[in-house]
Amino acid sequence: MQCNPQRTAAAAVVAGVFLASTAGAAQLTRDQLNFFENKIRPILADNCYKCHNAEDGKVKGGLALDTKAGVLKGGDTGPAVVPGDPDKSLLIKAISYKDPDLQMPPKGEKLTDSQIADLTTWVRQGAPDPREGAAYAGAAKGKGSHWAFQTLQKPPVPQVQMKGWVSTEVDNFILAKLAEKGMRPSLQADKRALIRRATFDLIGLPPTPQEVNDFLNDTSPDAFKKVVDHLLNSPHYGERWGRHWLDVARYSDTKGEINIRREPPQYPYAWTYRDYVVKSFNQDKPYDQFIREQVAADLLPESKRDPSIQAALGFLTIGNRFDGNANEIINDRIDVVTKGFLGLTVSCARCHDHMFDPIPQKDYYSMHGIFNSCIEPAEKPLLTKVNDSNPEYQDYLKKRAELDQRLDNFIYNESSKFLSEFRKNAANYIYLVYASSDRSPEKMSNQERTAFIKQHKLDREVVARMNRLNNVRANDPIMGPYAMFSQLKPNEFVSKSREIVARITAPVPTKGKAKGAVRYNYNTEVVKAFRGSAPTSMMHVAIQYGRMFATVEALNTSLVGKTAMRTLDDVPRFPDANMEALRWFPLVASNSRDYSENSIRRGLPQNVQNREGGMRRDLAELELRHPGAPARAMVLNDSPRPANSRVFIRGEANNRGDEAPRRFLQALAGENPPNYTQGSGRLELANSIASRDNPITARVLVNRVWMHHFGEGFVTTPDDFGTQSAPPTHPELLDYLAARFMEEGWSIKKLHWTIMLSSTYQQSSENNPRYAQFDPGNKLLWRYNVRRLEFEALRDSLLAIGGKLDRTFGGQPVDLTREPYPTRRTIYGYIDRANLAEVFNHFDFAAPDMPTGKRYQTIVPQQSLFLMNSPLVIEQARNLVQRPDFKDQPSDAAKVRLLYELVYQRPARPEEIKLGLEFLAEVPAPSTASTAPARPEVIPVVAKAPAKGKQKAPMTRPAPTPAANRQPLNAWEHYAHALLLGNEFTFIN
Numbered sequence: 001m002q003c004n005p006q007r008t009a010a011a012a013v014v015a016g017v018f019l020a021s022t023a024g025a026a027q028l029t030r031d032q033l034n035f036f037e038n039k040i041r042p043i044l045a046d047n048c049y050k051c052h053n054a055e056d057g058k059v060k061g062g063l064a065l066d067t068k069a070g071v072l073k074g075g076d077t078g079p080a081v082v083p084g085d086p087d088k089s090l091l092i093k094a095i096s097y098k099d100p101d102l103q104m105p106p107k108g109e110k111l112t113d114s115q116i117a118d119l120t121t122w123v124r125q126g127a128p129d130p131r132e133g134a135a136y137a138g139a140a141k142g143k144g145s146h147w148a149f150q151t152l153q154k155p156p157v158p159q160v161q162m163k164g165w166v167s168t169e170v171d172n173f174i175l176a177k178l179a180e181k182g183m184r185p186s187l188q189a190d191k192r193a194l195i196r197r198a199t200f201d202l203i204g205l206p207p208t209p210q211e212v213n214d215f216l217n218d219t220s221p222d223a224f225k226k227v228v229d230h231l232l233n234s235p236h237y238g239e240r241w242g243r244h245w246l247d248v249a250r251y252s253d254t255k256g257e258i259n260i261r262r263e264p265p266q267y268p269y270a271w272t273y274r275d276y277v278v279k280s281f282n283q284d285k286p287y288d289q290f291i292r293e294q295v296a297a298d299l300l301p302e303s304k305r306d307p308s309i310q311a312a313l314g315f316l317t318i319g320n321r322f323d324g325n326a327n328e329i330i331n332d333r334i335d336v337v338t339k340g341f342l343g344l345t346v347s348c349a350r351c352h353d354h355m356f357d358p359i360p361q362k363d364y365y366s367m368h369g370i371f372n373s374c375i376e377p378a379e380k381p382l383l384t385k386v387n388d389s390n391p392e393y394q395d396y397l398k399k400r401a402e403l404d405q406r407l408d409n410f411i412y413n414e415s416s417k418f419l420s421e422f423r424k425n426a427a428n429y430i431y432l433v434y435a436s437s438d439r440s441p442e443k444m445s446n447q448e449r450t451a452f453i454k455q456h457k458l459d460r461e462v463v464a465r466m467n468r469l470n471n472v473r474a475n476d477p478i479m480g481p482y483a484m485f486s487q488l489k490p491n492e493f494v495s496k497s498r499e500i501v502a503r504i505t506a507p508v509p510t511k512g513k514a515k516g517a518v519r520y521n522y523n524t525e526v527v528k529a530f531r532g533s534a535p536t537s538m539m540h541v542a543i544q545y546g547r548m549f550a551t552v553e554a555l556n557t558s559l560v561g562k563t564a565m566r567t568l569d570d571v572p573r574f575p576d577a578n579m580e581a582l583r584w585f586p587l588v589a590s591n592s593r594d595y596s597e598n599s600i601r602r603g604l605p606q607n608v609q610n611r612e613g614g615m616r617r618d619l620a621e622l623e624l625r626h627p628g629a630p631a632r633a634m635v636l637n638d639s640p641r642p643a644n645s646r647v648f649i650r651g652e653a654n655n656r657g658d659e660a661p662r663r664f665l666q667a668l669a670g671e672n673p674p675n676y677t678q679g680s681g682r683l684e685l686a687n688s689i690a691s692r693d694n695p696i697t698a699r700v701l702v703n704r705v706w707m708h709h710f711g712e713g714f715v716t717t718p719d720d721f722g723t724q725s726a727p728p729t730h731p732e733l734l735d736y737l738a739a740r741f742m743e744e745g746w747s748i749k750k751l752h753w754t755i756m757l758s759s760t761y762q763q764s765s766e767n768n769p770r771y772a773q774f775d776p777g778n779k780l781l782w783r784y785n786v787r788r789l790e791f792e793a794l795r796d797s798l799l800a801i802g803g804k805l806d807r808t809f810g811g812q813p814v815d816l817t818r819e820p821y822p823t824r825r826t827i828y829g830y831i832d833r834a835n836l837a838e839v840f841n842h843f844d845f846a847a848p849d850m851p852t853g854k855r856y857q858t859i860v861p862q863q864s865l866f867l868m869n870s871p872l873v874i875e876q877a878r879n880l881v882q883r884p885d886f887k888d889q890p891s892d893a894a895k896v897r898l899l900y901e902l903v904y905q906r907p908a909r910p911e912e913i914k915l916g917l918e919f920l921a922e923v924p925a926p927s928t929a930s931t932a933p934a935r936p937e938v939i940p941v942v943a944k945a946p947a948k949g950k951q952k953a954p955m956t957r958p959a960p961t962p963a964a965n966r967q968p969l970n971a972w973e974h975y976a977h978a979l980l981l982g983n984e985f986t987f988i989n
Helices: 010-015 030-047 068-073 090-095 113-124 169-180 191-203 209-217 223-232 235-248 270-283 287-299 307-317 326-342 361-372 391-424 426-435 446-455 460-471 480-486 490-505 524-530 538-560 577-584 597-602 606-625 682-689 697-710 731-743 748-756 769-774 791-801 838-842 861-869 871-880 892-904 910-922 971-980
Strands: 645-648 656-660
Touching: 030 113, 090 113, 169 731, 169 748, 191 209, 191 223, 191 235, 191 748, 209 223, 209 892, 223 748, 235 270, 235 326, 235 697, 270 307, 287 307, 287 682, 287 697, 307 326, 326 361, 326 682, 326 697, 361 645, 361 656, 361 682, 391 426, 391 460, 391 538, 391 597, 391 606, 426 446, 426 460, 426 480, 426 538, 460 606, 480 490, 480 524, 480 538, 490 524, 524 538, 524 577, 538 577, 597 606, 697 731, 697 748, 731 748, 791 871, 838 861, 861 871, 871 892, 871 971, 892 910, 892 971, 910 971
Parallel strands: none
Antiparallel strands: 645 656
8 A cells, every 4th residue: 555645646536436425444446545545634634633633622613524424424514525526515615715604724724726636536536535443543563464474484395296397496386386276387488588588687688699599509408597697697687677676766866846946956976876776786785785785874884994885875865855844755765665675555654553554653753763863964975086187077176166166156245245235224124124014003005115115225135034023032132122122012112111121231140150251141232232222112223223233234344345255164253252143144043153154045035045056056967967076975874863753643743742762663573672772773774674583575575576577476566565465476485485585695696596497487478278267367377477678678679789789887877868869778867756758657667756666567659659750769770770780691581580680589480581571672762751750849848837936847848850860761771660660579478
C-alpha cells in the first residue's frame, strides 16, 4: 500500500468505482485506499478535524468527520456526503463556497482548487473510506504471523524425478511446484535466444555478431557459464543493474518542488551518487555493506580511508525538496529507506497506526527522530584530490571565482543600499507602519499611505520589510519600546510615556558580572535614545528612533566609507555589540547575533532574492556542467545535539504527543527493541537493516533480482512485503535463495550466477496452450517470460547497433533531449524531477518522486511513434548502413543477412531475404521533396504556475531536426529503419 501524503493517485481518479455506503475497508481496491490515504485523509486532518473530531470531543454542528460513519451520518443539517453524487453532498457545497451561509473551512480559509477537486472525485467514487472497525483503532503490535516477518531459515532442497534437468538448486524448487500440478518445464531455448537474453539482462545491450558466433561455436558444457561470467565482469554490468537500483533510490538531478526564483533547481553532484552505485555493482560490493554506506557512510571508518564512499549518502539526499518542508523531506527519507531495503510502507504510519501492518505510529516517529537529528553541510566534501595543474580545473576556478565575486558584490551592494535607505529615513518608515496599522486611531487610507510614501520618497521594499513591526513584542531589544508606545492611545501619552521610558532605561541585576557593569533588557543605544525623554506622540517616538539610526548611518559611513568594500566579509565590525545589532537592523532580527552573509541575505527584499537566485543557478550550472568542476558528495551528517521526536498526533506537526525513542521497527526487532544512542542512530539503523537476524532484507533484495530476470518477482509488489501483498509464488525458493545469498557474503553476482545457470532461466519462451489455460500468468515458470526492453536498453541498443554508442564510464549528466543527440548510455542522461522528459514518460520510466522497485508497463502509440519518427532512430538507421562491415558485404543478400544479425542477433530466413530484396527494389529513389520525418520547431509551452509562487522549470517542445536528418532516406536506410520498427527488436524472448 502506498500512503505517502505527497504521492499522486491518478489511477484512483480514473477508476470511478461506486461503493455503497456500507462498504468496509476490505472491499476497497488498492487504488482507492491509496487515494484516500494520499489525498483525502490529509485534507480532513489538516482542515476539518480541529472543529469536527469526535475523538477530541470537537463536534461543531453535530458533525464529526474523523470516522466514516460520522461523514455519512452528517450533522444538524443532514448527511455531509451522498456517495456518488457531489451535487447533493453538503460537504462539497460547503468547501466550494457557493453558499455564503455555508462555507467550510470558515473565515475565508478556502481549500485550494486541487483539494476541492480531490474531495469531489472522492465523493463521485462513492466516498470509499477505510476508517471503520478494528483497523482504525490501531494496528497490532509485535511481529504477528505474517510470513515476511518470520525468522529466515534455509529450507531443504526438494527431491525431484527429473534429475537430469536440474542445473542449480533453483530447478529443484521449480520442478517440485510443477510436479504438484502434473506439469513439465519447457525445452531449452536456442543458443541465439539465450545469449541475447543474458546479454540484455546483465549489461542492457545486444550481443555483437562476433559474441553470438563465439557462443554458437563453443560446444563445451560450460559455454553458457563463460558467457555469464564474461557479462558479470563487464563494466557495463554496473550500468545496467545500477539503473535498476536508481529506480528504487528515486534518482534525479533536480530538487523537484522548490521556489525556482530563489533556489537553483539542480543537484550539481547527484551524479556522484549514480556513479557510486554503478561502481558498487561492478565491484560486487557486499549488499550489507552497500546498505551501511548508503545510510551512514560518513560514520564508517572506511570513509576516512576512502572518502569517495561518502557519495553513497546521495541515497538519502537526492529526494524531492518539498519547498524546504523539513517534515516532508524526512518522510521521503523514511520512505526510501523502508521501501528500498525492507519492502515496508512505514510512511503509512505517519498520521496513525498502520492500517494493515504491525507498524505503530510511534515506530514512524522513532525513525523521524533519526533523520531529524541529521544535517546537510553547506559545503559538500570532495571525493578525490584535485589536480591543481589541470587546465580544466584552473578554468573552473576562474569562472567560479568570477561568479562568486559577482554574487558577493551583489549581496553587499544591495544590503548596503537597503540599510542606508532605511537609516536615513527611519523616522518616516517607522511612523508609516504605525499610522497604517489598526493601532492608529486615525489609520491612513490607502490613498493617504501612497501620498505619504511619495512625499517622503520612501522605498516600497523597505516599507514592506518594516511592516513586520506590527508583530513586534515588548521584549524586542530594539523595537520593544515602539511596541509599548504603540499600544497607548493619544490621550495617554502624557500620563504613561514616562512610565514606559522608566521601564526602558531601568538596569537589570547583573550576577557574576564585573564590578560596575550595567545590563539592560534593551539595546544600550535604544536606552540612550529614550533616556530623559517623554514622548508625546508616536511621531515623537519615530523621531527618537530616526535620530538613533541616523547616528548609526554616520558612524557606519565613517568606518567603511573610504574602504573599497566588495563583500560582507570585508566589512569591519563595530567593537560594540549593541551598535553592530543596530547596524544590521532590519535585515537581521533584533535578538539575533548572526550577521553572516546567509543571515543578512535572507532579510533582503523578495525581488533582490529573486535576482540572487538567478546568480546561484548560474553557480549550480557551473558545478553541474563544467568539465573541471571537482566531484563532491551529497552527504548527511549527524547534528551536534541529536534528539528523539515526539509523535505528531494525526500527523499534525503542531500537535505533539509522546516521545518516540530512536530505534528499529518492532515488527522486525520485537516489541521492545533497544534504543539507538550513537549520534543520530543512522549507523545503528543501517546495522539493524543489514543484520542477518533481520528476516526481511535479504528476501526483498532476492525478490528484486529475480524480478529483473523473469519480469515478475516471487512477490509481485517488490516495495511492499506487508500483509496486503500477494504471498510469494515460491516461498521456499525465496527463502532458500535469501539464506544462500547471505551465506555467500551478500554477493549479488553469485546470486545472478545461481539464477542464470539454472535450467529454469534457460527455458524456451514458447507457449504451451494447455498450461496457459490454468496458469496464464506463468506463475509456476513452465516457460520463460517474453519481456519488453525498457527505454534505457532500447535507446542504448539503437546506438550500439548504429556503431555510435559512447561507452565512457561515469561523469556529469548529459541532456538526452537536445540535438545533436549525445551518444552516452541512457543512465547518464539528465533527469529532471519537475519536468521529466516526455520520451521517458512514453516508455514508463520510473517516477523519480518515489521509490520504484517495479516499473509498470503500458503499450501506447507514442512508443511506436518514437521509433517511426524520432530523428535519433532515423539517424541510427543511417548509421547502420554506413558501418564498414555493412559496406564490405559482397551482395545485397549478404547485406540483408548482416542487418538481421545486427538488429535481431539471428540470421535472416530465406523468405525474409526475399522480402527484403523486393522491398529494396520497390522503394523509389529519394527526391528532393521527400524527407525523413521532422519535428516541429521550438514552441514554448507555459505550465500552469503552481500555488504559492512555486514554479517548475519551463517546458519546451523538441528542437528542430538537424539538416542531416531532413535529407531523404535512400532504400537501404528505409529498410534498416523498417527492421528497427519490428517487435522483435524491442522484446526479449
